[in-house]
Amino acid sequence: MKKLICFLVVILACTQVALSQSREVKVLKANWKFQKGDFEAAHKVNFNDSKWESVTVPHDWAIYGPFDKNVDIQKVAIVQNGETIATEKTGRTGALPHIGTAWYRNTFNLPKDVKGKKIILLFEGAMSEPQIYLNGKKVGEWAYGYSYFYFDVSQFIQEGANTLSVKLTNKEFASRWYPGAGLYRNVSVIIKNNESIDQWGQFIKTPFISEELAKVNIKTKVSGENTRLVTTIFDAEGHKLNSSESTIQFGKEFDQNIKVVKPKLWSPETPYLYKAVSQLYVGNELKDENTTVFGIREIKYEANKGFSLNGKSTKFKGVCLHHDLGPLGVAVNKAALRRQMTILKDMGCNAIRSSHNMPSFEQLELADEMGFLFLAESFDEWAKPKVENGYHRFFEEYAEKDIVNLVQATRNHPSIVMWSSGNEVPDQWGEEGVKRAKWLQEIFHREDPTRPVTVGMDQVKATIESGFGALLDIPGLNYRVHLYDEAYKKFPQGFILGSETASTVSSRGIYKFPVVQEKMKQYPDFQSSSYDLEACSWSNVPDEDFVLQDDKPWVIGEFVWTGFDYLGEPTPYDESWPSRSSYFGINDLAGLPKDRYYLYRSRWNTKEPTLHILPHWNWEGREGEITPVFVYTNYNSAELFINGKSMGVQKKNKNTPQNRYRLMWMDVKYEPGKVKVVAFDDNGKAVAEQEVRTAGKPCQIVLNADRKTITANGEDISFVTVSVVDKNGIPCPTATNQLKFKVTGAGTYRAACNGDATSLEMFNKDTMKLFSGKLVVLVKSTITAGDIKLEVNGAGLKSGKLTLNALK
Numbered sequence: 001m002k003k004l005i006c007f008l009v010v011i012l013a014c015t016q017v018a019l020s021q022s023r024e025v026k027v028l029k030a031n032w033k034f035q036k037g038d039f040e041a042a043h044k045v046n047f048n049d050s051k052w053e054s055v056t057v058p059h060d061w062a063i064y065g066p067f068d069k070n071v072d073i074q075k076v077a078i079v080q081n082g083e084t085i086a087t088e089k090t091g092r093t094g095a096l097p098h099i100g101t102a103w104y105r106n107t108f109n110l111p112k113d114v115k116g117k118k119i120i121l122l123f124e125g126a127m128s129e130p131q132i133y134l135n136g137k138k139v140g141e142w143a144y145g146y147s148y149f150y151f152d153v154s155q156f157i158q159e160g161a162n163t164l165s166v167k168l169t170n171k172e173f174a175s176r177w178y179p180g181a182g183l184y185r186n187v188s189v190i191i192k193n194n195e196s197i198d199q200w201g202q203f204i205k206t207p208f209i210s211e212e213l214a215k216v217n218i219k220t221k222v223s224g225e226n227t228r229l230v231t232t233i234f235d236a237e238g239h240k241l242n243s244s245e246s247t248i249q250f251g252k253e254f255d256q257n258i259k260v261v262k263p264k265l266w267s268p269e270t271p272y273l274y275k276a277v278s279q280l281y282v283g284n285e286l287k288d289e290n291t292t293v294f295g296i297r298e299i300k301y302e303a304n305k306g307f308s309l310n311g312k313s314t315k316f317k318g319v320c321l322h323h324d325l326g327p328l329g330v331a332v333n334k335a336a337l338r339r340q341m342t343i344l345k346d347m348g349c350n351a352i353r354s355s356h357n358m359p360s361f362e363q364l365e366l367a368d369e370m371g372f373l374f375l376a377e378s379f380d381e382w383a384k385p386k387v388e389n390g391y392h393r394f395f396e397e398y399a400e401k402d403i404v405n406l407v408q409a410t411r412n413h414p415s416i417v418m419w420s421s422g423n424e425v426p427d428q429w430g431e432e433g434v435k436r437a438k439w440l441q442e443i444f445h446r447e448d449p450t451r452p453v454t455v456g457m458d459q460v461k462a463t464i465e466s467g468f469g470a471l472l473d474i475p476g477l478n479y480r481v482h483l484y485d486e487a488y489k490k491f492p493q494g495f496i497l498g499s500e501t502a503s504t505v506s507s508r509g510i511y512k513f514p515v516v517q518e519k520m521k522q523y524p525d526f527q528s529s530s531y532d533l534e535a536c537s538w539s540n541v542p543d544e545d546f547v548l549q550d551d552k553p554w555v556i557g558e559f560v561w562t563g564f565d566y567l568g569e570p571t572p573y574d575e576s577w578p579s580r581s582s583y584f585g586i587n588d589l590a591g592l593p594k595d596r597y598y599l600y601r602s603r604w605n606t607k608e609p610t611l612h613i614l615p616h617w618n619w620e621g622r623e624g625e626i627t628p629v630f631v632y633t634n635y636n637s638a639e640l641f642i643n644g645k646s647m648g649v650q651k652k653n654k655n656t657p658q659n660r661y662r663l664m665w666m667d668v669k670y671e672p673g674k675v676k677v678v679a680f681d682d683n684g685k686a687v688a689e690q691e692v693r694t695a696g697k698p699c700q701i702v703l704n705a706d707r708k709t710i711t712a713n714g715e716d717i718s719f720v721t722v723s724v725v726d727k728n729g730i731p732c733p734t735a736t737n738q739l740k741f742k743v744t745g746a747g748t749y750r751a752a753c754n755g756d757a758t759s760l761e762m763f764n765k766d767t768m769k770l771f772s773g774k775l776v777v778l779v780k781s782t783i784t785a786g787d788i789k790l791e792v793n794g795a796g797l798k799s800g801k802l803t804l805n806a807l808k
């Protein structure tokens, strides 16, 4: 009998295979062929794809460019931005060539005894409108490019070679940001027995938690007759805890309850994870085995008390994130996600909102492991359009299916503490919209009774009047700081979430004078000032949100728009080519912190001190002119010195919103040299200092890797920050040198990014200009272990050299 269970597999080079005794998961990463265009016969087995490009999946076909103004030129009024007259917009979806049809083909092998098995074909995201064919026959289709979906393809497969063909179509005017293009998340083939645990068929809950014990409830949907389920819980160290064995099914579902003694609770500070291993038997024969990672934690949302995690009142110190990874486009990469989340952790951020669609599995795994509270969102549109070819085309047919898949696939992640059914949907207006809000929320509740649902609302007055806001579990306000009090009074929930806040705009290392608060301010260089006083007509500076967060106990937290810059939506330069990526990020598109990073860090990171000076001090030509100095710090007061002369002590002042969170010396006159700040504790004792110096001419290239040792798996990436310093080692903050990159040894050059929203240099080319003295080079591992050497050169500069190490 054993033979039936353990079958031999032909392992494709570089295809990841997870083998348990009874099921096999093949992640189809290698051997893909790709071609843009439509081909009538590309679904047929004997179609000749030998001339097509060889690619690996995850893949984004559009990120290699070129940037082109004509890709997404459109004459529209962006109604969400309060516009009434249509004007020409460029760069709205990143100006990258993502529109059109393309095909992917992959031939993979299945073992001899595969007929009679259950074969699942799983897509974790396909941009977009995927049509799936296996061995020449249509298997199925989906619509939304952000959804996870699967098909049972048992009837379509054969022994030996199988040919999978996928057609993808991206329409124009289908997005408000860069959606990417292609098979940008994993595609897997799962081979299991007919008696097996259903796809996403397990739901783990922890209905009772005390210090002594937790009751873990595990519901498992299965297929097949006369089955017996044994589920065992392991702790994070791999110790076997308790197990349960059941033969009784409720419908097609086992319902097991297992005790965990003295449970270790999951939280952002202590992201402790357990594992449930479920084994399905018929008689004594193991038919299937499935492992689910879960956490034990309690979430509560209460009127006037707000959100609590494990009994501890907790505020969301969150950021919104779009799904692109800057220079990698939307092709999911765990190293890139981990780097983003490491940067966010250091900032003290504890929460992420996947705006405005389903998060990748990789991001959720990292959120569980690293400790982030997660708001998983589904849609940016319901039945009423925001863009001509948006999700409204699919809403009626797909909304329920998309939510079911989102919830079933991800509900065991302890990090997810809230769902969102929509963002600023135009359906906030009118009776139909109220009904849709209720319908969608009830689908979430049916699939997951343990978590509440929100919608990011910008039409606050309308939703107060219509009942739309009142029916939601969690009323989420996008911006509208002036309406928080009214919304709190009129809504019945007793708390308000800042589901989207700030939308302050800035460009890393760019400062504009005079220093004044502005809305929709534009400059000839298409950059925004890093004094962090510029926002959009509908948005605000961070300080205004901080006041609400601090003074209103019923505000349960905020999700800042956005943690990182993203491709597309170059507001306030929607009409200014070549702006093609956002200015909203706390960090730029390369992942480099802007000044704002330190403003949030000074509030959110309560463990380590923050003391940050801005602007830089290279202002040739501004001698004697007013050049204000700001300090972002957790200390309440500090003294500023310019070339040793005191500019006086500044103290945070609760009564003026701007002085409440920043220390500002508005009258400083520029003279080259040294800016020094000395911070005081509450007893007036000098406890920390920081300085910024005027740099001389660029002299030497300096390289700094986020990780010097990476894994030789063909996917891992080291992110190397490249900067230039003068002959004394002082960073040159305005350098724009053109640099060239060379990678040799056991790695490859993957991409570079300088964070300049107006740059038309392609990320995958081995040359780029510095922006405000910096850029980031991405070095990727191969599947060979060994040293990787990166060399960066620039005319007239001493080269930068760095050796990384790839380990098996």
Ligand code: GAL
Binding pocket: 080, 423, 424, 458, 478, 500, 503, 536, 539, 561, 569
């Ligand atoms: C919000 C919207 C976001 C983004 C942002 C820019 O209204 O939800 O997707 O467009 O504005 O400020």
